[in-house]
Amino acid sequence: MSLPVVTRFAPSPTGSLHLGNARTAFFSHLWARKSRGRFILRIEDTDVERNQARFRDELMVDLGWLGLDWDEGPDIGGPSAPYSQSERGAFYQDLFTRLQRSERVYRCYCTAEDLELSRKLQRMAGKPPRYAGTCRNLSAAERADREARGLRPTLRFAVPNEAVIDFDDLVHGPQKFAASDIGDFIIRREDGSAAFFFCNAVDDAVMGVTHVLRGDDHLTNTPRQLMLLDALELRRPGYGHVGLLVGADGAPLSKRHGSTSVHEFRERGFLSPAVLNHLFHLGHASDVDRWLAPADMPAHFRPEHLGRASARFDESQLMHWQKEALQRMSTAEIRAWLGSNEPPEFIDLVRHNIVLPADAAPWVAVVHGELPPLGPEERRVVADAGPAFFSAAAEALDQSGTDLKQLTKLLKERTGRKGADLFMPLRVALTGQAHGPELAPLLLLMTPETARLRLESYAQNS
């Protein structure tokens, strides 16, 4: 077993937990659990405009539902508290001061409009849109002048010109970037708050995170964070960039792909072990491809087999794990999952015909309720049998009651039909569908009156 690994999940509470984020959180969690290390939850709520307490709470509920428990976090504290970045301002200020003393940063008085214009111009000239360095070498007098005009500065990191930053990506392997391709970037906003590149990197280092797992989209941002950490003489965590989770068409997962948030899948009745089993195989190759109980997953997690390419989300595979999950549930558990008042016999009967809770409704209707209109296949079966068959069936039912064995015995004698020719019309008339659970127990759950009415509705009009 490897050395203890400290991982984290650092979401910003600006929306509900996305399946892709849930997956990175899951991988991080697995890695920590595999090595008997720690998993940290840190809330990155530095963007006051977009953050909502509601999302923060939802996030924790969703994580909890998935079974991703954290050892340190905003709700339970820990050695590196606080775990919400909105509460870490004083700590960041100290580090800003340190950087200012070492002259690795400078104040930038450019306004957002200035910068946007500059970027536009550069783009038009076919150049990479980078900070022009306007404020990098301001004299004391120039600075005083701008302060006097009431301009509030941001703090920029002065990227060393000739440096080359290399690091070993946990999933991509060796990476090398030229600092000359990177513009000076903002680490403290005009309002004094810490920007992402800064607080994200610094918190990981200072909280003892050893392995940062995140989406591919951060790969080219990593050198910035590394320079920052080096300037501060903070320990560099290992960074691993996993391929993004995308929709069936290969485009980034979005609303038009259907459900994309953990919350939505839960609402539709997906079970968390099913979601976990599916996520376990998306962009990750385990040594097993059969069902795993969540508790057994860490042992089969292979960080060295995390995918570099993006992975497409395919709901049919989730469905498969959902069926597997269902198979492993007790009658009582399924009953609770369905929120059903039906007796256990009913649950046992229909459970194999249900993948999502919505699938139960037709079978409830079969036992007590109205049958929907027949489909094409069902109409054909009824027509093939003919009205005389159903007349005979209704009569036979008077003698047999809801005992299917008796009923079919009598009907066989009277109509000469047997096998599928005998059972199918009965099934269709009684349940409204050509497919479904065993007919005999289903019939037993109906009242004789219901059964008779259903058979008579296809009989010869008398």
Place this chain on the structure above:
RNA sequence: GCUCCCUUCGUCUAGAGGCCUAGGACAUUGCCCUCUCAAGGCAAGUACACGAGUUCGAAUCUCGUAGGGAGCGCCA
């Protein structure tokens, strides 16, 4: 525009020069079982993006090409 990343069956993936006439899982199709569906069993089809090169030998190494994606934000 510049920098970086990615590319094996429909999908998720195995594969780190000969074990690959490319394996597994899901999905699909057929057969068996069966009143039907589900489950289970058996079977089938389908993939190394393309082009050069290195090598006795390449899915695996090198270089190009194409396609997709990301970053270059006072968003994270």
